[in-house]
Amino acid sequence: MFVTSFGTKCPGSGYNITMDDFPTPPALFSRLFQWFCKEELYPELQGDLLEEFSLNTEEFGRKRARQIYRREVLKMVRPSIIKALKKTTVLPMFKINFKLALRGLIKQRLYTLINIGGLAMSVAVATLILLYVQSETSYDNYHPVKDRLYRLAVDRTYPDHVSSYARTPVSMGEQAALDFPDIEAFTKVFRNNGGVNITYNNETFLENYLVAADHNFFEIFGIKLIDGKRDEVFSVQNAAILSENAALRYFGDESPLGKILQSDLGDLIVTGVVENTPRNTHFKFDVMVDFEILDLAYLQKPNFLNFGVFNFLVLKEGVSPESVNAKFDQIVENYAAGEIERRLKMSFEDYKASGNGYNYFLQPIQDIHLNSQLEGEFQANGNVTYIYLFLAIAFFVIILAMVNFVNLATARATDRAKEVGIRKVMGSLRKQLISQFLIESVLVTISGTIVGLLLAYLLLPLFNNFADTQIIFGQAVGPYAYGALALFSLLLGLLAGLYPAFILSSFKHVTVLKGKFIRGKKGQWTRNGLVVFQFLISIVLICSTLIVGQQMNFMQNKNLGFDRENIIVMQRTGGLKELETFKTEVKRIPGVTNIGGSSALPGSSELYFGSSFELAGSTESIALSCMVVEDDFLSTMHMDLKAGRSFSTDFEDSLSIILNESAARAFGIIDDPIGKIIKNDRDVSNPDGPKDYRVVGIVKDFNYKSLHNEITPLVIFNNERYLEGTLNNLVIRANVDQSSSIINSLEELWVEHAPNQTFLYNFLDQNLDQLYQMEKKSGDLFLAFTGIAILIACIGLFGLATFVIGSRIKEIAVRKVLGAGSRRIVFLLMYDFNKPIILALLLSIPLVILFMSNWLNGFAYRVEMSSTWISFVTAGLIALTVAWITVSYHSIKAALSNPVKNLRSE
Amino acid sequence: MKGTHLGEFQEIVLLTIMVLDDNAYGVSIKREIKTRADRNISRGALHTALSRMEEKGLIKSWQGEANKLRGGMPKRYYEVTNKGVNALKEAKDVRDQLWNEVPRLRLQHNYG
Known part of the structure; x- marks a missing residue:
């Protein structure tokens, strides 16, 4: 098919032969080749390619022939074959457009600044969010067998409810490894919840992160031993392996190996020092002892009932965790049932019939941090919902900045209409104008991205502090990220520049030069739509922030059934x-x-x-x-x-x-x-x-x-x-x-x-507030993002006000001449801006109800959705006030201007 | 040697063109090299060699007939010029001389 279409372009002999009976080469590559190949070489080379292609089809089949064809086309990209860039007009035109774009940007300093600033802010916010998400999703990705490493957890069904536990009985993992051939290895970790006192040289520290582990711990987890020999760290029963921090705490500069520590567990000999547990690990320890040193009956005897330890299993290659999950019922049946019957003097069948049950399941180790909120977790885990929430915010902040860009560019149309007119008269093609505007917008987005990246870099320490992370910029942002950002800014520039480029270049030069710039009813819908959209996002964010605040407030003031104030708690x-x-x-x-x-x-x-x-x-x-x-x-x-x-x-x-x-x-x-x-x-x-x-x-x-x-x-x-x-x-x-x-x-x-x-002491009310840390932190982040979103939306509104009021300047002048007072005019102008904001408010209500009732469902005790109306009203008022303040600058300026000046033209 | 130094690939292409005689054009040259030397060369690489040698006057070319297989696009046939033949001979002479100078024993040792 394509051949006939090419044929018309190549004068010569009988090109109009149809090829219906021949297999065709990949059309995309044919077109590509035609596009970049020098015209004088094209018939020969393309002919050869086609001939070769049909020969190959006979010899190797269609698929292989197409493959060869593609490769051949790609290998044609060499200086002697591709069209020379120099001979076309692309490069000089680009240069001139670049220069013009730069001039235009410098001339309109305020707009450029607002544009780049808004974009930089949103890029910075998005970068920080992405860094945060990256760090949150990187948990436990460094263990040697991470893809096959699972933690055993259990859904325990009681007659009236179900609880899920991260800790499982001490013999479960071991027995599973013995009974199931699918399991390659297992290890168990016990954490003492109360903490252990350890003394060296008369100095005592309370070790909150003391764990006991099996001997093969270091074969399964990728935590590196810095000092000591891996085979020998558990060679004595009272061995202690310290983290770097702990070693430093007890011994300072001394070498820790072989030193003896006194502890609640007896004397411990230091046999190794490991790196501090990497942050992106769902557990952490400062001191590790041998599992066998623990003299707790339920940990040393076979036990299938007490949820006491963390069991980790390594599955063999290609074994699915689901297939293993199904087998745990056997273990419960074979080993736990007897224990239950002995203890409760009731048959296991009756026990199950009364609504009791154990459902063991495996959790992939890398999912634990974000997806596991069981009882008895090692430490509070993150929540994947917040990850999605933050990603959504990053996305919307970028969209806001883009909308802004479009709005400002169209708003400037009045200023640029004459320029476009003159250029058209001088012979500019529409294509050239479009490319000029696109270059301008790409220039803005690229500088915005660079500034944003810089901003993110500078804000990172603050963010780390705030979000309790330790992200290092240089480590987290690799060459891929830079490539993606470059591509992103380019695409953003093209996307954001597309609409203004087409609008601006479509002006009729005669009309424009006559000075009759029509208000353009056409674009009004788009512009108002964009403002509604921006305020919709802002109001949703304000409203959500307020509701989060309401809930936090509710929790802090709820009657808990006791008086939480004025209580000092002593522990241990x-x-x-x-x-x-x-x-x-x-x-x-x-x-x-x-x-x-x-x-x-x-x-x-x-x-x-x-x-x-x-x-x-x-x-x-x-x-x-x-x-x-x-x-x-x-x-x-x-x-x-x-x-x-x-x-x-x-x-x-x-x-x-x-x-x-x-x-x-x-x-x-x-x-x-x-x-x-x-x-x-x-x-x-x-x-x-x-x-x-x-x-x-x-x-x-x-x-x-x-x-x-x-x-x-x-x-x-x-x-x-x-x-x-x-x-x-x-x-x-x-x-x-x-x-x-x-x-x-x-x-x-x-x-x-x-x-x-x-x-150890603390205050009960502070202790209780700790329970809602996650919500508090997210609430604060929300507040920050809301502020930025409002700011960006206001920039857009400011631009729109310039445009709308600019186009009504004569109307205002006539009104003034006829006796309208300044105040009336200001109100008249501001009134128009209420509509999009009120519309946005109305649209935001269902969205907020949808999101926030979902969030509130995470609390058993929560503010009623009906009592959150106050947040909606406040959010609406905030949006309106902010909008009025933004618009008032232009309104007042227009109302106070001298009508003579504005009417004199034309 | 002056100025007509041939690259190894160019030499092969020139020889192939001579072998193919009247039928030397892109596809046939490419296929001949594939069967004789078991070398997979791209049409693009072949073009580079051909155009460079044509510039130097080692080969000349003319437009031939089109056919259905080629989507109606004409072939371009290549032929080695006298200058090209001379360059080939020169290259061969140099090699022959060098081969003759290699001591017999050394040659055999290389197989050891």
């Missing part, structure tokens, strides 16, 4: 030998009003333990969260009782329990709870066998988890029932105004009672 008090004496002395400190100990605290959900219970006379067992408290805990926290009494020294409370309202409801005894007997089943946390407890009180529901979660049933035991050491936290109600003196006294007492233990 389980080790205190004489707790009662300590408490009495604390109470004597001026400013302290009450003190109580407990095993868990509101907001620290990992400290609660689970156990199952039955109401006497019923066979249905229910899993409840449990905590142990002292007599004074509830009163110190100002928790209110709904019925009954609190624990008290006047009673023997070792077999008394207090339920929360949810638990009472779950048992169906909310109406008459006091005195009911609840049986605690024999299970992991209650190994001595079933025990009967009497309900003595009902405490009003209080939020012991974060507000993301509903309040679930809770049982509160008294510490009389438990041994020493369970009361790991002391809450102290004190006058916070005197906090510094109180804390000093506390520390003195602590040093006296618990030498060599680290003194």
Whole structure:
């Protein structure tokens, strides 16, 4: 087909032969070749190519022949064959256009500055966001077997709910590796939640990041050993491997190898130093010890029930994790079932029938950071939703800047119309004008991108600080990124320049030169549409920010069921030998009003333990969260009782329990709870066998988890029932105004009672605020982006105002001559700008409702969507006000101008 | 030698043209080199060699007939000029001389 079309261009002999019966070479490449080949060489070379092509088709088949053809065409690109650039008009024209574009840009300094500035801002924002996303998605990508490395996790089904845990029983991984041939290797890691005291040379540090691991840890994880021999780091049972930071902390310049550390776990010998855990890892450790050193029964004996350790499995090449997931049921069936039956004296079938179950599954190691929010995670993970959100923002900020660019360029049409007219009269072709405008816009986008990149570079330290990342510019931005940015700025320039280039070059020179620049009803829709679009984005952002703020505010002020203010929390008090004496002395400190100990605290959900219970006379067992408290805990926290009494020294409370309202409801005894007997089943946390407890009180529901979660049933035991050491936290109600003196006294007492233990305290309200760090941080980022978005939108509006008011200047002059006052004119002009903004506001409402109700769904306790109307009104008002301020400059200028000047022309 | 120094590839192309006699044009030259020397050369590379040698006057060319296979585009036939033949001979002489100078033993050793 193409041959006939080419044929007409090549004079010579019989070209009009149809080729329907021949296979055709790739049309794109044929055209390409025709385009770049010198005309005088074309018939010979193309003829040869075609002949060769049909010979090849016979010999090797169509596919191979086409392949050869393509390669041949590409190899034709050589100086002796391609058309010389010099002979065409492209280069000099480009030079002139470049010069003209530059002149135009310098002449309109303000516009250029606004354009480049806006673009630079959005490029900087987008770059920072992309860097952030890159760092967030790079987690655990450096392990040698990263693609086959999985973590075992479990969905545990209880009769009334499902919880998912990141930690799994200690024997699960090992047994799976033994039973399934698909598993190549496994390793397990245990993390001590409370921290461990380590002493060297009389200096004690609390190591919060102490882990215990199997010997093959360093074969599976890509963490590098700096000092010590890999085969020998676990050669002694009390080996300790330190991170660089920890080694520096204890030994400074000394060589750490072979040194002995005293710790809660006994003496440890340093056998190795590793690099600090890379930031992009979902776990972190400062001290690693041998798994076997831990003398915790549930870690050393075979155990298929307690969720205690992180199990990591390496699958063989080509094995899908789904196929392995399915097999874990066998292990539960074969090994866990017996244990359950022994402990609960109930058949596994009945256990399952009552709604219990274990679904084990594998998580790819690289997905953990963004996609895993299970209970018992090593540390709080990121959230992939925020990644998408930030990417969307990056995209929109760029779009905003582009829209701006288009708006400003069309707005300048009035100024440039004459130039276009003159050029057309002098013989400029439309094509040339378009290329001039395109070059201009590409010039702007390229400089904008460069400035933006520079801005991003300068802002990165600030951003790192803010987002708690450690991105290094030179490392994160490689040659690929620069290439992509160059391409991006070029494309952006072409895209943004296209519309103005076509509009401006379409002016009729006669009309334009007569001075009758028509207002151009045509473009009005586009321009207004663009403004609506910009304000839509801005309003959505403002509104979302406000709603995020409302929710944060709601959470900070919500009645949690206790008084969170004025509470100092002391941690690790389980080790205190004489707790009662300590408490009495604390109470004597001026400013302290009450003190109580407990095993868990509101907001620290990992400290609660689970156990199952039955109401006497019923066979249905229910899993409840449990905590142990002292007599004074509830009163110190100002928790209110709904019925009954609190624990008290006047009673023997070792077999008394207090339920929360949810638990009472779950048992169906909310109406008459006091005195009911609840049986605690024999299970992991209650190994001595079933025990009967009497309900003595009902405490009003209080939020012991974060507000993301509903309040679930809770049982509160008294510490009389438990041994020493369970009361790991002391809450102290004190006058916070005197906090510094109180804390000093506390520390003195602590040093006296618990030498060599680290003194740890914090304030409960601050602790609780920590739970919403992620939201707070995103909210702040949102605020920053919103500010930038509004700024960019205003730039666009400013440009539009110039244009619209510029084209109405005569109308204004006539009105003034006829007696209109300046104020009326200002209002008249500003009034017109309300419409697009109000339209944007209306359009934004469904969008915001859609996005934000989705976000709010992540919280069990949240502001109602209906009560967020105030945010919409505020957002609308902000948008309007900002728009008025922007437009007022031009309106007032126009209204105050001398009508004579404006009417004199024409 | 003066000015008519032949590159190795040029030499092969010249010889091929001579071998092909009346039928030396792009495709046939390319295919002949493929069968004889087992060298896959692109048409573009061949063009470079041909045009350079034509400039030097080692070959001349004329437009030939078109056919259906070629999409109706004419062939261009090449022929070696006397100057080209001389250049080839010169190159051959130089080589022959050099070969003659190589000691017999050395030659055999090379196969060892």
